[in-house]
Amino acid sequence: MSALMAFFYDRTMSALEKACLHDWRTELLAEVKGEVLEVGAGTGANLAYYPSNDVRLLLSEPDDAMRKQLERKVAFIQRDDICLTSLKAEKLTLDDNRFDYVVASLVCCSVANIEASLAEIFRVLKPGGHYIFIEHVAAKKDSKARRWQEWLTPLWRKFAGNCHLNRETEKAMARAGFQFEKIQRDAMPDSVPIIVRSSIHGVAMKPFN
Template identity: 50%
Template sequence: MIAKTEAACLQDWRKELLVNAYGNVLEVGAGTGANLNFYPDKIKKLIISEPDEFMRKKLLLKLDDSSIKSHEIQSFGMEDIDLPDNSVDCVVSTLVCCSVRSPEESLKQVYRVLKPGGLFLFMEHVAAENNPSRLKWQNRINPIWKRISGNCHTNRETEKYILEAGFKIKQITKASMRKAPAFVRPTIRGIAGK
């Protein structure tokens, strides 16, 4: 299922988003490294974090094979980013805010570690804010879906949490994630600035 979605849209979206990464970059919830091929040469260092041990092992292998020379792997979650205030130029989160324990706390942490002027690059599936019948369906399926899919919530209002954390949204695209189940199709992706 995810392979079809990757081919239908996610690969293009990752590429388009990550071209904006620069300097010292933190990627949170990196999974097995789906973004690694898309980082531009202008990044100085990649700090990449994944709390799941199994995924982290695969990520490590992929990282060693990648063209990213300066990198550091970490296990902290998005709510507990173990980095100093104002220390990174960019933070990347793709399909992670749906699964964290607390999106509010996670986004506050992202804001904290970004330098003033730094960028948060995001791509997330979200609540169907302009489609009440789909939102109703998302709310109904959420309790089951999060239990069977690693705490992935179908109905998170991630844009609201980004704004509440203090970010200014510089660019946002709302699009349907093709070849995905209807209840996870609404997405947002873009750039928020500190």
């Protein structure tokens, strides 16, 4: 992402935050505790939603411009239980079975390789650990929204930090081995543009065997 896009990211997202992301982040992140990894942390949109007790947070953001905004926010809130890294989701170079929770919001649409990213998230989670996700995803096959998504994605990716409008993220998560504990689909309100309205959010578990 360019420095300009990173600078305006929070402002660009504010309508979507009000429409639904604020509620979803509040609901999903309230349960987080222990060793927590957030991948693609961006400018730190989730920071305000993590509980202040019993959370040791590793924030990963590979984009330099986004990470600068993130560093500023982390410095501002003055929590000493937060560390930053620039690791990409596809290659986390962290120990197997380390984290109680992995969090990713609006990230699977942008990663270069979704299968490799989910495999890495799965690997670093403890058995019984939880993956908290919020993603905009492909609309139903043969729908008008899906046709727009397929048509626009090649161009959209170039201007929106590699964001794909048409990823079937739920299927990819199931293929990676996750078990869904809670999932809500197609839940963005009508005020959100049709090409990003289809979404999933919830909690998935890495099974014990």
